[in-house]
Amino acid sequence: MNSKIDLRSDTVTWPTEAMRQAMAQAPVGDDVYGDDPTVNQLEALAARMLGKEAALFTVSGTMGNQLALMAQVERGNEIILSERSHIVVHEAGAAAILSGAQLRCLPVVDGQLDLQHLEATIRKNPEDIHSPRTDLICLENADSDGLVLTLDYLKGVRAIARRYQEPIHMDGARLFNAEAAGPYSAADYASFADTVQICLSKGLCAPVGSLLAGPAPVIGLARRKRKILGGGMRQAGILAAAGLLALQEQRQLLVNDHQLALQLAAALKAYPQWFSLIREPQINMVFFRLTGYPVPAEQLADRLAEKQILINGPDDGIFRLVPHYWINQEKTNRFIDTLIALAAG
Ligand SMILES: *Cc1c(COP(=O)(O)O)cnc(C)c1O
16 A cells, blocks of 8 residues: 555546456457446446446546437536535536536535425426526435435425426436445435436445436437537446445445545644534545634645645645545554644644
8 A cells, every 4th residue: 555645526536456457358249339347347237236227337427417408408407406415516517518508506404405496497388489498407316525425305306306307407416425325225315316427436436437427318318419529438337346346345445535534634623722523524525613723724735745745735725635445544643643743733
């Protein structure tokens, strides 16, 4: 194990040794012909795990999300979603470019849209030549603040969506982290959405890949759209082999990352004169501010980098730590010790 401590994100995870071996030995075909057995196995497993009819292997989570939009949203029509969602903030305007969609961004409180506001925002009057129609509602679980959606909230959103016959897309880049937070399974959460995107390349350690799961006709359409984007991969079984281990083996280990997040949070709370925890971690994400810490917030990442510790700079004053498979107890302790030592000068 590399001695560097990288807490910037769980996207920095390298493939495990077992993944590298599985990749080297994977049976492959040509996935554009539909005959790569390892890709087919991965897609079938993901569909089963998420309780959906079909699934599609994609290059990235962004591609999975965008295919869900391309397959379900007519140009000029609307998508209702949180203003903080990845699709709005981190996908380079792809929804506008690829789907010609209009994003109706609503505020969230504690990760949740106001349900009355959501319902009032839906537009579904085919007679009215002025208004776009709402074609899709998007949710994120767990969300970018590390919050897991509650079943009550999901029931509320689904009831509204059904009333207006709106499909729901769930961006589940960290759906298995939501599962690891307990007590509900990924399939339980996915049952509230029509389409679901999951990432294999975050805490699950696969080098590349996501899956979009949903009804067979939607996934069939998404498969065609994936070709349009240049996302039809040939001997993709090499990548899918790592994805299989992500779902079969790494998924069970995500609870360890959550334990480390709780330890990091507890350690920060022990020094209230320096750190203010934003919220108790629900998944593998710890958010905090500096309060009276002797090193200025803008300098902290650089100072830690000198000690072989990587974190991102603050976003609006808030730091995020993301423990993952390649962060163990020793590294967690060393991070805390270094943070305290820097303050002591
Ligand atoms: C990481 C992430 C994605 C997809 O990211 P890629 O880097 O494109 O794989 C989508 N949604 C959320 C919430 C994410 O955290």
